[in-house]
Amino acid sequence: xxxxxxxxxxxxxxxxxxxxxxxxxxxxxxxxxxxxxxxxxxxxxxxxxxxxxxxxxxxxxxxxxxxxxxxxxxxxxxxxxxxxxxxxxxxxxxxxxxxxxxxxxxxxxxxxxxxxxxxxxxxxxxxxxxxxxxxxxxxxxxxxxxxxxxxxxxxxxxxxxxxxxxxxxxxxxxxxxxxxxxxxxxxxxxxxxxxxxxxxxxxxxxxxxxxxxxxxxxxxxxxxxxxxxxxxxxxxxxxxxxxxxxxxxxxxxxxxxxxxxxxxxxxxxxxxxxxxxxxxxxxxxxxxxxxxxxxxxxxxxxxxxxxxxxxxxxxxxxxxxxxxxxxxxxxxxxxxxxxxxxx
Amino acid sequence: xxxxxxxxxxxxxxxxxxxxxxxxxxxxxxxxxxxxxxxxxxxxxxxxxxxxxxxxxxxxxxxxxxxxxxxxxxxxxxxxxxxxxxxxxxxxxxxxxxxxxxxxxxxxxxxxxxxxxxxxxxxxxxxxxxxxxxxxxxxxxxxxxxxxxxxxxxxxxxxxxxxxxxxxxxxxxxxxxxxxxxxxxxxxxxxxxxxxxxxxxxxxxxxxxxxxxxxxxxxxxxxxxxxxxxxxxxxxxxxxxxxxxxxxxxxxxxxxxxxxxxxxxxxxxxxxxxxxxxxxxxxxxxxxxxxxxxxxxxxxxxxxxxxxxxxxxxxxxxxxxxxxxxxxxxxxxxxxxxxxxxx
DNA sequence: TATTTTTGCACAAACGATGTCGCAATTGAA
DNA sequence: TTCAATTGCGACATCGTTTGTGCAAAAATA
Numbered sequence: 001x002x003x004x005x006x007x008x009x010x011x012x013x014x015x016x017x018x019x020x021x022x023x024x025x026x027x028x029x030x031x032x033x034x035x036x037x038x039x040x041x042x043x044x045x046x047x048x049x050x051x052x053x054x055x056x057x058x059x060x061x062x063x064x065x066x067x068x069x070x071x072x073x074x075x076x077x078x079x080x081x082x083x084x085x086x087x088x089x090x091x092x093x094x095x096x097x098x099x100x101x102x103x104x105x106x107x108x109x110x111x112x113x114x115x116x117x118x119x120x121x122x123x124x125x126x127x128x129x130x131x132x133x134x135x136x137x138x139x140x141x142x143x144x145x146x147x148x149x150x151x152x153x154x155x156x157x158x159x160x161x162x163x164x165x166x167x168x169x170x171x172x173x174x175x176x177x178x179x180x181x182x183x184x185x186x187x188x189x190x191x192x193x194x195x196x197x198x199x200x201x202x203x204x205x206x207x208x209x210x211x212x213x214x215x216x217x218x219x220x221x222x223x224x225x226x227x228x229x230x231x232x233x234x235x236x237x238x239x240x241x242x243x244x245x246x247x248x249x250x251x252x253x254x255x256x257x258x259x260x261x262x263x264x265x266x267x268x269x270x271x272x273x274x275x276x277x278x279x280x281x282x283x284x285x286x287x288x289x290x291x292x293x294x295x296x297x298x299x300x301x302x303x304x305x306x307x308x309x310x311x312x313x314x315x316x317x318x319x320x321x322x323x324x325x326x327x328x329x330x331x332x333x334x335x336x337x338x339x340x341x342x343x
Numbered sequence: 344x345x346x347x348x349x350x351x352x353x354x355x356x357x358x359x360x361x362x363x364x365x366x367x368x369x370x371x372x373x374x375x376x377x378x379x380x381x382x383x384x385x386x387x388x389x390x391x392x393x394x395x396x397x398x399x400x401x402x403x404x405x406x407x408x409x410x411x412x413x414x415x416x417x418x419x420x421x422x423x424x425x426x427x428x429x430x431x432x433x434x435x436x437x438x439x440x441x442x443x444x445x446x447x448x449x450x451x452x453x454x455x456x457x458x459x460x461x462x463x464x465x466x467x468x469x470x471x472x473x474x475x476x477x478x479x480x481x482x483x484x485x486x487x488x489x490x491x492x493x494x495x496x497x498x499x500x501x502x503x504x505x506x507x508x509x510x511x512x513x514x515x516x517x518x519x520x521x522x523x524x525x526x527x528x529x530x531x532x533x534x535x536x537x538x539x540x541x542x543x544x545x546x547x548x549x550x551x552x553x554x555x556x557x558x559x560x561x562x563x564x565x566x567x568x569x570x571x572x573x574x575x576x577x578x579x580x581x582x583x584x585x586x587x588x589x590x591x592x593x594x595x596x597x598x599x600x601x602x603x604x605x606x607x608x609x610x611x612x613x614x615x616x617x618x619x620x621x622x623x624x625x626x627x628x629x630x631x632x633x634x635x636x637x638x639x640x641x642x643x644x645x646x647x648x649x650x651x652x653x654x655x656x657x658x659x660x661x662x663x664x665x666x667x668x669x670x671x672x673x674x675x676x677x678x679x680x681x682x683x684x685x686x
Numbered sequence: 687t688a689t690t691t692t693t694g695c696a697c698a699a700a701c702g703a704t705g706t707c708g709c710a711a712t713t714g715a716a
Numbered sequence: 717t718t719c720a721a722t723t724g725c726g727a728c729a730t731c732g733t734t735t736g737t738g739c740a741a742a743a744a745t746a
Binding site: 052259286287 | 349395397398399400401402404405408410412415419420421423426427429430433434437442443444445446447448449454457458460461463464465466487570599600602603606624625626628629630631
Binding site: 006 | 731732733734735
């Protein structure tokens with residue numbers, strides 16, 4: 001069971017009869033700075049290749065006190081929105097020389113606290129977090145250790161971290177206005193969870209748009225981002241005498257439930273009732289009636305977060321403290337055929 | 344700009360007037376082994392707490408030559424199947440003391456090779472990889488470095504790594520038999536990419552089931568796991584004189600395309616045509632007609648992979664080489680209302 | 687030829703934590 | 717009182733890198 005010994009610069013040094021120093025300098029690219037001759041460089045490089053050398057990152061990290069890694073904290077990757085962000089973050093950061101330590105928190109706040117502590121102990125150089133909950137105290141662990149943080153989709157009043165999010169408010173506002181311009185007056189909003197800031201902003205956008213257009217028929221129902229919620233609320237809505245002319249579901253999950261309820265009652269979209277939603281899942285195009293939806297700017301959010309984090313890290317390294325940034329990215333609306341034009 | 348100095352065991356040693364050795368022993372739990380008195384322990388622990396000490400992982404790694412981290416290589420998290428696996432892997436491994444380094448390869452083989460190299464350099468203790476491509480040479484980098492590997496969903500003939508996958512063959516076979524038992528004879532299979540092993544196994548399952556039941560009308564069309572592919576092939580199929588009675592799409596993406604084509608031609612499921620698929624996305628329940636589907640055993644696959652990897656790591660540490668395992672997990676079928684019973 | 691300058695490389699000290707040895711002081715036995 | 721055993725802790729080397737400093741030999745200048 002020949003335990004194959006690790007190849008280190010020492011190995012190479014012995015093989016090439018050159019000092020550790022020289023080998024190190026060639027291998028980490030500072031050869032010209034220290035005037036290592038081309039011949040010597042060639043010798044080292046060849047030996048390294050032949051021995052299949054890779055530097056020991058732990059040693060490098062220790063010496064340089066840099067980890068070359070960044071933490072990514074997400075509520076759960078089962079949510080496509082978070083998964084898409086994770087996807088972009090992961091391979092974008094890799095091209096910039098960082099590896100990504102993933103922490104899936106299973107939508108559990110306590111788990112998130114643990115995750116953050118672990119990341120702090122690992123000396124990650126920065127953290128992108130999509131918070132699962134309300135509390136912010138764990139983020140302070142990172143702040144105290146001077147680790148740059150960028151939040152996605154949730155804003156903390158009390159701590160100075162940058163954040164970037166969809167502009168839920170304007171998204172919902174403009175979608176509601178679109179319905180109003182199409183002649184709808186009885187527009188119902190089926191919301192998700194009250195404890196989610198994004199939800200409340202969307203609701204506010206809807207309400208403000210209704211108010212701005214002097215619509216009296218303002219109605220918000222529901223309480224969770226689930227298909228069941230959408231199904232139940234829709235069933236209740238359509239069996240009333242005064243049926244809404246349009247339903248605005250605040251997520252695609254809710255929308256699916258609504259769809260099922262409508263199908264059961266043989267109500268056709270958009271003839272019998274109009275339906276719009278938030279999220280723009282890829283399957284919307286392929287439903288019996290393609291559904292008009294607000295699309296979260298996933299790419300922008302991910303890329304801006306990365307840039308923000310990297311800038312903060314760089315500034316930090318130079319002793320500069322960057323101002324907190326609060327970025328709201330406007331979502332786009334994807335118009336399909338689920339809204340009936342009433343006027 | 345008071346650069347707050349890192350708190351190390353040295354700091355604690357100075358504060359407590361105890362030696363580095365003693366502090367270290369208390370802090371890493373080997374106090375009783377070295378007979379450190381309770382008083383001393385208390386002193387150290389309190390100092391550590393007050394100073395908010397966390398061990399430097401790089402130093403620990405270097406010293407112990409362990410990284411406490413495991414690599415996870417996925418084609419892309421935009422695919423919910425991979426995202427779900429990543430989700431489970433991430434928080435399950437965390438509870439076992441490992442952190443997960445995520446490598447999203449954007450479905451690009453070259454990127455995957457780079458990702459694997461990076462993981463090797465980081466001395467991860469093991470790697471779970473869902474390969475993007477056919478080639479296996481990069482996996483050898485890990486093998487050579489004695490890093491345990493478990494593959495998901497793809498089997499390499501030429502290298503001794505364990506793998507676990509859905510039993511695509513039996514899944515497709517039994518679904519096809521179900522259609523046959525329901526009286527269907529003209530069953531078309533719309534496949535995904537030929538270069539994906541999973542696809543070919545599913546196709547084989549379909550063909551074998553048809554052959555086993557002496558059905559002459561065997562027909563496989565299509566060439567990619569996309570909605571467009573499903574749409575185009577379905578349009579072609581339904582305008583022929585001899586229209587199939589059932590369509591078996593090999594992924595939900597393909598299914599969505601088929602659905603669109605059927606809706607455009609006002610063909611109702613299951614009255615005019617039956618439709619079954621592979622993947623079981625959560626929205627299948629909420630389509631106009633809920634679609635019968637094969638569900639990949641995501642949880643089992645993820646958990647078994649983890650167990651396999653951890654076992655291999657443990658065995659490796661003891662100098663034992665575990666046998667390669669090849670596990671095929673049978674998928675389940677979720678029966679909904681998209682199949683018409685013809686007899 | 688003598689002196690300065692440049693070229694090419696090596697020594698040694700870190701980074702933070704762990705583990706092997708060893709030594710003093712305390713306790714117990716004789 | 718004496719010697720052995722036990723208790724409680726510290727000095728030091730080490731893991732694999734990087735880097736400031738130093739010092740020969742070669743080249744350039746005088």
